[in-house]
Every structure is written in C-alpha cells, then in structure tokens.
Amino acid sequence: xxxxTLLASSMVLAITGCAVTPEAISPDNVSATVxxxxxxxxxxxxxVLDSIGxxxxxxxxxxxxxxxxxxxxxxxxxxxxxxxxxxxxxxxLAASAGYSERSNFAAxxxxxxxxxxxxxxxxxxxxxxxxxxxxxxxxxxxxWNVLDFGLxxxxxxxxxxxxxxxxxxxxxxxxNITQDVRxxxxxxxxxxxLLQKIGPLIxxxxxxxxxxxxxxxxxxxxxxxxxxxQRELLDVLRSLQSLKQDLSNARTELAGLMGLKPGTVFExxxxxxxxxxxxxxxxxxxxxxxxxxxxxxxxVETYYQQRISAADTRAAILKMLPGIxxxxxxYQDDSDYxxxxxxxxxxxxxxxxxxxxxxxxxxxxLAKTREALAEEQRLASSMAVLTQVHLxxxxxxxxxxxxxxxDRYLNVASRINEQTVNAARMKRTSELDLIRESLxxxxxxxxxxxxxxxxxNSYGRVFVTMGMxxxxxxxxxxxxxxxxxxxxxxxxRWQRGEFSDAAAMVPSANAxxxxxxxxxxxxxxxxxxx
Numbered sequence: 001x002x003x004x005t006l007l008a009s010s011m012v013l014a015i016t017g018c019a020v021t022p023e024a025i026s027p028d029n030v031s032a033t034v035x036x037x038x039x040x041x042x043x044x045x046x047x048v049l050d051s052i053g054x055x056x057x058x059x060x061x062x063x064x065x066x067x068x069x070x071x072x073x074x075x076x077x078x079x080x081x082x083x084x085x086x087x088x089x090x091x092x093l094a095a096s097a098g099y100s101e102r103s104n105f106a107a108x109x110x111x112x113x114x115x116x117x118x119x120x121x122x123x124x125x126x127x128x129x130x131x132x133x134x135x136x137x138x139x140x141x142x143x144w145n146v147l148d149f150g151l152x153x154x155x156x157x158x159x160x161x162x163x164x165x166x167x168x169x170x171x172x173x174x175x176n177i178t179q180d181v182r183x184x185x186x187x188x189x190x191x192x193x194l195l196q197k198i199g200p201l202i203x204x205x206x207x208x209x210x211x212x213x214x215x216x217x218x219x220x221x222x223x224x225x226x227x228x229x230q231r232e233l234l235d236v237l238r239s240l241q242s243l244k245q246d247l248s249n250a251r252t253e254l255a256g257l258m259g260l261k262p263g264t265v266f267e268x269x270x271x272x273x274x275x276x277x278x279x280x281x282x283x284x285x286x287x288x289x290x291x292x293x294x295x296x297x298x299x300v301e302t303y304y305q306q307r308i309s310a311a312d313t314r315a316a317i318l319k320m321l322p323g324i325x326x327x328x329x330x331y332q333d334d335s336d337y338x339x340x341x342x343x344x345x346x347x348x349x350x351x352x353x354x355x356x357x358x359x360x361x362x363x364x365x366l367a368k369t370r371e372a373l374a375e376e377q378r379l380a381s382s383m384a385v386l387t388q389v390h391l392x393x394x395x396x397x398x399x400x401x402x403x404x405x406x407d408r409y410l411n412v413a414s415r416i417n418e419q420t421v422n423a424a425r426m427k428r429t430s431e432l433d434l435i436r437e438s439l440x441x442x443x444x445x446x447x448x449x450x451x452x453x454x455x456x457n458s459y460g461r462v463f464v465t466m467g468m469x470x471x472x473x474x475x476x477x478x479x480x481x482x483x484x485x486x487x488x489x490x491x492x493r494w495q496r497g498e499f500s501d502a503a504a505m506v507p508s509a510n511a512x513x514x515x516x517x518x519x520x521x522x523x524x525x526x527x528x529x530x
Contacts, residue, residue, distance in 0.1 A: 053269040054185050055491075057258055059483040061181045062174055062471060064259025091144035101134045130337045141329035147321060154315045161304040161311075168297040168304070174471060175297070175464045177257065183457040184254040185268070190449030191247035192271040194442065198244050201438055202237065208431050209233045232432060236439050243446065276452055278403065279459045281396055282497040285389075288466050291499060292389045295467030299385055302378040309374045313367035320359060322352035385465070392458065392465040399451070399458040406444070406451035413437075413444035463494055 052060070109125040111118050209230060216226035255264055293299060327347040334341060420437040423429040470487045472478070478486070493499075 051267040051269040052258075053484070054182065055484040055488040056269075056480065057185050057254065058178050058181050058470065058487055059480045060258040060260070061177050062475065063480065063483070091142055093140070093142050095140045096138070098137045099135070100137075103133075105129045105133055106131050130335075132335050132337065135333065135335045137331070137333050139329055139331040141327065143328075144326045145323060146326070147318060147323040150318050151315055154311050154318065158308050158311045161308050165301050165304045168301045171469065172297040174469070175467075178470055179457070179460055179464050181254070181257050182460040183453060184250065184257055186270075186449075186453035186456050187250040188254040189268050189270045189274065190446065190453060191250040192268055193274065193449070194446055195244065195247055197442055197445075198240055198247075201435070201442060202240050202244075204438075205233055205236050205240065205435050208435060209237070229432060233435070236435055239439065239443075243443070276407070276448075278400060278455070279495065281393070281459065281462060282495065283462075283466075283499075285393060287499070288389050288393065288462070289386055291466040291468070292385050293382060295469075296385050296465075297467065299378070299381050299467075302374070302381050306371075306374040306378065309370045313363075313370060316363050316367070320353075320356040320363070322350050325349045325351075388465045392462045396455075396458045396462055399455040403448070403451040403455045406448040410441075410444040410448045413441045417441040463491075468494060468499075 107127040107129045109121065109127050111121055111125075113119070212226055212230050212233065216223060216230070252262060255262060255266070260266065325348065327345070327349070329345045330342075331345070332342050417437045417440070420429060420434050424431065424434045470490055471483070472486055475483055475486075
C-alpha cells in the first residue's frame with residue numbers, strides 16, 4: 001500500500017511540475033526595454049557638428065546603418081561556427097564518476113545446465129555475492145573516430161567558405177547602402193532648395209484665391225470668370241501641396257539611411273551652393289567588364305559555393321568508407337570483491353556498412369550533377385553581371401541626355417518667368433499668369449534637380465556594377481571624418497580611371513585553393529555582350 005501511495009504521489013508531482021502557464025510580458029518590462037533601446041540608439045549615433053556632404057553621408061551610413069551591422073554580425077557568427085567545428089575534430093575525452101547503493105545485497109545462486117535445460121534449484125541453494133551494497137566508480141575514457149575526424153575537417157572547410165560568403169554579402173549590403181545614400185542625398189538637396197521656394201508661392205496663390213473670392217462676392221467680374229480663375233488657382237495649390245509632400249520625405253529617408261534618429265537637425269553641404277557639373281565616365285567598357293567579373297560579390301560567392309559543393313561530394317565519399325574507432329580508458333571501482341580495483345583498457349574497432357558499396361554509382365552521378373549545377377550558376381551569374389554593366393553604362397548615357405534636356409528646359413522656363421514678371425510690373429498680365437509661370441519654373445527646376453540626382457545615381461551605379469569598394473578594410477575603426485576623406489579620395493581616383501586598389505584575382509573554386517583561370521569565361525561573356 002505504501003509503495004502505491006508513493007508512486008501515485010510521484011506521478012502527481014511530476015505532472016504538476018511539467019504544467020506550463022502562458023505568462024504575458026508585463027508593460028513595465030516592455031517600457032524598460034524601449035527606454036534601454038532609445039538610450040543605446042542615441043549613444044551609437046555620431047554627433048552632427050558640420051554640414052553633411054555626400055562622402056560624409058556615405059560614411060555615416062556604412063557605420064550606423066542597422067542592416068550593415070546585421071550583416072557584420074552574421075559574418076561574426078560564421079567565424080564562430082568555424083571555431084566550433086574545429087573543436088569537433090578533437091578526440092572525445094569523457095570523465096565520469098558514479099555512486100550506487102542497494103537496500104540489500106545482490107546475492108545470486110547458480111545451477112547446472114544439462115541437455116539444453118537448467119537443473120532445478122535445490123531446497124537449500126547456496127547464494128553468493130560479488131558486489132557491495134555501496135560502490136563508487138570512476139573512469140576516464142578517450143575515444144577517437146578517424147572517419148568523424150575527416151568529416152569534421154571537411155565541414156570546417158565548408159564553414160570557412162560560408163564565412164567568406166557572409167563577408168561578400170556584407171560587401172553587397174555596403175554597395176547597396178552606398179547607392180541608396182547617393183540617390184537619397186541628391187533628392188534631399190533638391191528638396192531643401194525647392195521647399196524654400198514652395199512656401200512663398202503657396203502663400204501668393206492662397207492670397208490670390210482669397211482676392212478672387214472677394215471679387216466674386218462683390219460681383220466685380222462675371223461669376224464664371226471668377227470661378228474659372230479660382231479653379232486654376234486651386235489646381236496650382238494642389239500641385240504645390242503634392243510637390244511639398246513628396247519633397248518632405250527625402251530628408252527623413254536620408255536620415256534613416258545614415259542611422260540618425262528621426263528629427264535630428266542637420267544641414268546638407270550642397271543646398272546653398274549646388275554644383276550641377278556633369279560627372280565624366282572615363283573607364284572603358286572592356287575594363288568595366290573585367291573588373292566586374294573579378295570583384296562582384298555575387299560572382300565571388302559562386303566560387304565559394306562551388307568549393308562547398310565539391311566538399312559535399314568528398315563528405316559523401318568519406319561516409320561510405322569504413323569507420324575506425326580508437327579507444328583508451330582508465331577505470332576504478334572500489335568494490336571489495338574485485339581483485340583489481342584499477343585497470344586500463346585499449347581497443348580499436350572497424351565498422352563498415354557493406355550496403356554502401358551500392359551507393360557509389362549514385363553518389364558519383366550526384367557529384368557530377370552538383371558540379372555541373374554550380375558551374376551553370378556561375379556562368380549565369382557572370383552573364384547577369386555583364387548585362388548589368390552594360391545597362392549601367394547605357395543608363396548613365398541616357399541620364400546625361402535627360403539632365404541636359406531638363407537643364408535647357410529650365411533655362412527657357414526661367415526666361416519666360418522673367419518676361420512674365422516684367423509684364424506683371426507693367427500691368428500687362430494677370431496675377432494668375434504670374435503664379436502659373438512661377439509654378440512652371442519651380443517644376444522645371446525640380447525636374448532639373450531630379451534629373452541630376454538620377455545622373456549622379458546612374459554614375460554611382462556604374463561603379464557598383466563593377467564591384468568597386470569605397471571602404472577600406474579597417475573602416476570600422478575610422479572616424480566619420482577620416483572615413484569620408486578616404487571615400488572622397490578613392491572615388492576621385494576612380495573618376496580619373498585609376499583602379500590600382502582593385503582586386504586582381506578571383507578566389508579559387510577548387511579544393512586545393514589554387515586560383516581559377518577566368519580569362520576564357522570572361523572573354524566569352526564579353527564577346528557575347530559586345
């Protein structure tokens with residue numbers, strides 16, 4: 001009865017202990033986390049002391065952008081995986097100790113075995129014991145599986161390649177951030193300049209609308225003429241309000257890319273003295289193709305993926321080999337019934353699944369398919385990169401033409417606006433015509449600024465498609481000002497056609513880390529695109 005009660009009580013306690021009750025996070029914990037996050041974001045933010053130029057904006061973005069930091073942490077995690085896998089290549093050294101106690105002795109008797117049956121146990125059997133009621137055991141055992149060591153070595157090489165892939169993806173994020181900042185910066189410059197002109201024009205149109213309503217009430221003009229006049233003014237106000245709304249988001253977008261808290265006050269260097277000089281593209285198309293094939297993160301990643309695929313093949317072959325285990329141990333048992341309470345053991349064991357022989361053909365076919373797939377992916381990526389290089393050059397040329405046309409259009413619109421202003425002074429035109437031409441001039445200026453932003457964006461995209469890195473290797477340890485100077489110097493060299501800091505060799509895709517020749521693939525792809 002006591003045993004049943006004890007068993008039932010134990011089951012009730014076990015079930016009660018395993019019960020889980022949902023527990024919502026308290027508002028106080030959420031509030032504390034929010035306050036800590038706000039403090040951390042404020043501490044990480046670099047102070048803005050001077051006006052921000054394009055190089056400064058890029059430097060702040062690559063240092064503070066959360067996506068960039070996320071990719072950097074992913075690279076660090078892959079590096080940690082390498083260290084972890086390397087430990088798996090070590091032998092297993094297990095130390096154990098135990099204590100056991102019985103309520104009585106493990107006494108046993110033995111009988112003879114005859115004709116396939118045990119003899120019956122006699123009325124007065126003789127019992128014997130070979131173990132104490134209390135005993136302590138200690139052992140230290142070393143085991144090493146040679147096959148597991150080989151597999152761990154292959155896995156470690158794969159993790160090393162995955163770490164390099166993570167670094168290339170970090171480079172890709174940096175390229176995207178640089179491109180996004182370039183476009184957002186020039187949009188923000190345009191917005192700052194035009195917003196200063198939109199406000200007075202809105203006030204002028206609103207005042208003219210109020211005057212027209214007074215004229216309508218006093219019946220100084222025909223009702224239809226006054227209503228037509230008001231409708232055109234409302235159309236102008238609607239266009240101005242829509243334009244203001246579109247421009248107001250540019251500054252916030254740029255601040256977010258730079259990692260600045262929304263609402264941070266900063267000035268842009270090119271607002272008061274804009275420079276609309278056309279950037280010249282001096283690099284030849286053949287050079288662009290060669291640099292892109294050697295440096296684009298997507299292509300470098302395919303080489304590492306190729307090595308990972310080859311390592312998968314070697315791992316599959318290793319799994320089919322016989323497994324050899326080496327064992328050694330030191331043991332101790334304090335039982336008084338043992339003659340030798342301390343002893344050591346040495347051993348070796350070979351095991352092999354003979355059915356793995358039938359998998360050899362399938363593994364070879366799969367290996368060839370895997371390698372062919374990796375090769376085809378690399379060629380497809382190369383073709384895509386070459387296409388992007390050509391498209392970036394075409395877009396640059398078209399953006400340059402669009403900017404030239406928008407600049408000429410602004411010149412004509414400005415001259416028309418000057419003539420309208422002179423005519424308004426001499427009372428030869430209406431105020432609506434003056435407001436309308438002011439709006440047309442403002443829109444023409446916006447189109448010119450947007451065209452210039454697109455030109456700068458397409459110009460920067462040319463170097464992004466070539467895989468050029470604006471950042472030095474140790475950029476994380478540099479200040480914003482020093483990093484901005486380095487970015488400006490490096491970009492100035494590229495504009496002059498100097499690419500001495502560009503990588504000259506593609507990472508290898510074979511098992512022995514030998515460079516992979518790419519001249520044939522590059523020349524074939526270049527020939528197809530040209």
